[in-house]
Amino acid sequence: MHQTTLLSIQSARILHGGIQQFSDLNFSWKKGEHWAIVGNSGKELSAFLETLRGHTIVSAGKISRPFSWEYSQQKHNDGQVHSFRDLIAYVSQKYELKNRSNQQNFYFQQRFNSSESEQTLTVKECLKQVEPKIQGPWTVENASRALNLNGLLDQSLLKLSNGETRRLVLAMGLMRQPRLYLMDQPLTGLDVKTRAAFGKTLQAMIQSGIHVLLTTSPGEIPDGITHVAQLNASGIIQTWPRESFPHKDLQQTKLAWDWNLLKALLPTPAPSDEMVVDLQDVNIRYGEKQILKNLNWQIRSGEQWLLKGPNGAGKSTLISLLIGENPQAYSQKIFLFGRKRGSGESIWDVKRPLGFVAPELPRYFSANQTCRKVILSGFFDTMGLFKKTTAEQEEFADQWLRLFDLEPVKDLLIQRLSLAQQRWTLLARALIKHPKILILDEAAQGLDDLQRALFRETIQKVCEFCPITLIYVSHYAEDVPEGVTKVFELG
Numbered sequence: 001m002h003q004t005t006l007l008s009i010q011s012a013r014i015l016h017g018g019i020q021q022f023s024d025l026n027f028s029w030k031k032g033e034h035w036a037i038v039g040n041s042g043k044e045l046s047a048f049l050e051t052l053r054g055h056t057i058v059s060a061g062k063i064s065r066p067f068s069w070e071y072s073q074q075k076h077n078d079g080q081v082h083s084f085r086d087l088i089a090y091v092s093q094k095y096e097l098k099n100r101s102n103q104q105n106f107y108f109q110q111r112f113n114s115s116e117s118e119q120t121l122t123v124k125e126c127l128k129q130v131e132p133k134i135q136g137p138w139t140v141e142n143a144s145r146a147l148n149l150n151g152l153l154d155q156s157l158l159k160l161s162n163g164e165t166r167r168l169v170l171a172m173g174l175m176r177q178p179r180l181y182l183m184d185q186p187l188t189g190l191d192v193k194t195r196a197a198f199g200k201t202l203q204a205m206i207q208s209g210i211h212v213l214l215t216t217s218p219g220e221i222p223d224g225i226t227h228v229a230q231l232n233a234s235g236i237i238q239t240w241p242r243e244s245f246p247h248k249d250l251q252q253t254k255l256a257w258d259w260n261l262l263k264a265l266l267p268t269p270a271p272s273d274e275m276v277v278d279l280q281d282v283n284i285r286y287g288e289k290q291i292l293k294n295l296n297w298q299i300r301s302g303e304q305w306l307l308k309g310p311n312g313a314g315k316s317t318l319i320s321l322l323i324g325e326n327p328q329a330y331s332q333k334i335f336l337f338g339r340k341r342g343s344g345e346s347i348w349d350v351k352r353p354l355g356f357v358a359p360e361l362p363r364y365f366s367a368n369q370t371c372r373k374v375i376l377s378g379f380f381d382t383m384g385l386f387k388k389t390t391a392e393q394e395e396f397a398d399q400w401l402r403l404f405d406l407e408p409v410k411d412l413l414i415q416r417l418s419l420a421q422q423r424w425t426l427l428a429r430a431l432i433k434h435p436k437i438l439i440l441d442e443a444a445q446g447l448d449d450l451q452r453a454l455f456r457e458t459i460q461k462v463c464e465f466c467p468i469t470l471i472y473v474s475h476y477a478e479d480v481p482e483g484v485t486k487v488f489e490l491g
């Protein structure tokens, strides 16, 4: 094999999670090449990365990893345990950050309860904790500079926004001093400006000697990438040098649900122009940091809003006020359906008219919650099913399972589902109780292009079929359903 090859896959049949993932995978990664992998299926893209890092089974064909030969030889000579994995950093879609006692036991509201944050590490502690197997140029200082974390070093992990967390996880990968850096959809969750600057971040990594391979959508190939490959169920079907990559949409198929069934599952209340949300002069601060300042926002029934703003602008904080997860709500002038928050209503009164989806929710359901139970829990506004359900409720849940093609996985634990299946489960959970307001906080985040398009169309149809009020948070203009014409911008 030629010396410049870092990694080579030849006619490989790959098994992942007990099933065949690729029938004939071929790939050659040479020195100086930095790859973007695109494809229609998030599952296949993740399985490809898992294959590169040696976490799948090769039942036929061959994978060789010359990038690690010298290191292995050296370690072998020194009589030390070693693996090619020592030289790889990997950022997955399902990353989890742990608290001080190394347990993942945050609960959802904890984030907005600043007094509980002593249980978690700070950003700096978290970066320092990474123990690389090899030496390299990355320090807490330059890694946090590359990912724009300087202002957050002393912040508890718990308090980080979505995009801030994503940047931290990317910086932790650098602290492993990798030779190869594999990233699964690293741009998701990052705001427009950070995404635009991501090419610079990649170039800093590349200049330090790292070889980069990431999955992304065809319309978003960051600077620094030199080659693009398209993946499908058989394997890599085409490769291009970056400059000749056709920037056209590679999407050929379009997915759809049974829209008649969706319509039948939604309520048909008479339209009204009732004021459903009224925020007057809202101010939220954490210690010294003012997150929301003199904020006023009025939403009438049936209006569809986009809530936007850069990472850390306060979008999730604002939503936590609406959904009753933030104790600071009680001291503010927040009216829902004309009733002031903190005027004696129970948390269930607050939650009943609201449907809410956020990508991180599956983490907070208790360990025994299956897809079907999670959907049914929507009737009770609990993070899991703890009550007896009626035959009618179960029939509804079964119809939602059918609609979103979740029947084959209905008895799997929510955490075991694919990202897309999790999202459909959460959407069914939010809609099953016929909410008056649907709140989607970056709900299409991390989905592949086909699923993103389907999610957008599904929300568009929901709005067409019933006069629901929508608050839609997204960093991507192309994810926003066309009916969403009103914009509320923070930051």
Ligand SMILES: Nc1ncnc2c1ncn2[C@@H]1O[C@H](COP(=O)(O)OP(=O)(O)OP(=O)(O)O)[C@@H](O)[C@H]1O
Pocket: 111, 112, 113, 114, 155, 158, 159, 160, 161, 162, 163, 164, 189, 191, 286, 287, 289, 291, 309, 310, 311, 312, 313, 314, 315, 316, 317, 318
């Ligand atoms: N309990 C807390 N104590 C201190 N700061 C906090 C706390 N909770 C959130 N913050 C900070 O408040 C800011 C707003 O966070 P929020 O999650 O609302 O942002 P966001 O607009 O939703 O961001 P993203 O686009 O990344 O999801 C962030 O900078 C975050 O670090």
